[in-house]
Amino acid sequence: MYNNITIYKVQTMVFVGLQVVNLS
Secondary structure (H helix, E strand, O other), X not given: OHHXXXXXXXXXXXXXXXXXXXHO
């Protein structure tokens, strides 16, 4: 479970990061 949560958080951070780059 802990691994799944960590992967989910990382994927979310990467997704948000890409969105910010696209907006820039």
